[in-house]
Amino acid sequence: MKEKIGTYIEAIDKAIAKNKEELEQFRLRFISRKGVLTELFEEFKKVPNEQKREIGGELNVLKQKAQEKFQELIDQVNGSAGDNAEHDLDVTLPPIVEEGSVHPLSKVKNRIIQIFERQGFSVKEGPEIEDDFHNFTALNFPENHPAREMQDTYFISKNPDILLRTHTSNVQIRLMEHGKPPFRSIMPGRVFRNEAISARAHCFFNQVEGLYVDKDVSFKDLKQTLYHFAKELFGEDTQIRFRPSFFPFTEPSAEIDISCFICKGDGCKICKHTGWVEIGGSGMVDPNVLESCGIDPKEYSGFAFGMGIERITMLKYQIDDIRLFSENDLRFLKQF
Missing domain, CATH: 3.30.930.10 (Bira Bifunctional Protein; Domain 2)
Structure with missing residues (x-):
């Protein structure tokens, strides 16, 4: 189990997200209820009592790293979208205004x-x-x-x-x-x-x-x-x-x-x-x-x-x- 945790920490450190689809893939793998963390915490229940303290600490490190990385990737994706929007925006175009109508009543x-x-x-x-x-x-x-x-x-x-x-x-x-x-x-x-x-x-x-x-x-x-x-x-x-x-x-x-x-x-x-x-x-x-x-x-x-x-x-x-x-x-x- 320690090897699994180490492998996942390494994967998290190398993870990148260039768009929202890749960001969602990271979330599903590590953060969601059906992700890696949930699986590992289920396995943790079967760990012998003498090893729980050590492995539990490593699990918490993995969880913290996943959450920090996920927030970092969110900032990257949003920043990238903002940069593209800044370059693609044509300020000479007329505004798109969707007008409402009077309610029939x-x-x-x-x-x-x-x-x-x-x-x-x-x-x-x-x-x-x-x-x-x-x-x-x-x-x-x-x-x-x-x-x-x-x-x-x-x-x-x-x-x-x-x-x-x-x-x-x-x-x-x-x-x-x-x-x-x-x-x-x-x-x-x-x-x-x-x-x-x-x-x-x-x-x-x-x-x-x-x-x-x-x-x-x-x-x-x-x-x-x-x-x-x-x-x-x-x-x-x-x-x-x-x-x-x-x-x-x-x-x-x-x-x-x-x-x-x-x-x-x-x-x-x-x-x-x-x-x-x-x-x-x-x-x-x-x-x-x-x-x-x-x-x-x-x-x-x-x-x-x-x-x-x-x-x-x-x-x-x-x-x-x-x-x-x-x-x-x-x-x-x-x-x-």
Whole structure:
């Protein structure tokens, strides 16, 4: 074994590395877990006790020499690469700049904001960490409503009254609490729901909600606002329909569908061969919500709507997996 160690020390002293491939060969032979050192230390276990002190000392010398030589070879290879780079660099060449692109969600969000701003809506933002009152109670959610249960909402365990907002409606409540009608605003932002992640659902996503409160606001105003929005975003030929639905914070409530802009209503996989695709929900603000914010529902009325930005983006660009928006895959992002 002493002869083996001596042979390896001699090999290390003579070792050279002109490039990264030769450096890697040295590492694999002497430094890696399957290299010479590991093999020798396994053999060392069988050495008689009276020889362990002497051979163990030589093994440690070998190990130290291998590590020092490896660092020396790294410096040589890097220095060589640096020297070559210095001589090969042509400073007259133009710089190679790889430009990024606007994220598809940002593109669609900015376009949505632009459309509503032209209709007189301002943009409001609010906290992503919210209390129960602003996220549920003020929005007319009964205490036993399923949305309050843990499978839907991320509650902060140290304080069950604090949670990650499940919609941007909390901004509507804060807006009405601290101001006086009329209100005409949209609320884009990120929301969180405790859902299984799949191609069609995620635990966080982006919403944009809208609120208009004033005297004599009617369902007709809501319809005209959304008609204009759909035609601006999806095209002049887009049709829109409202289906009766239920939301605790609006009465009456309606789901918003638009005619499929891919097949023009003929039926395709995007619209599941119905000719229509759902983009969000809407309705007239429930009087209880107005009262909880200190607004007299006998004097004022209003409408609200909400839609998922990811869903609209997926429809607009025919993207079939919501997870692509948050994976930072440049091959996907460069398409936009």
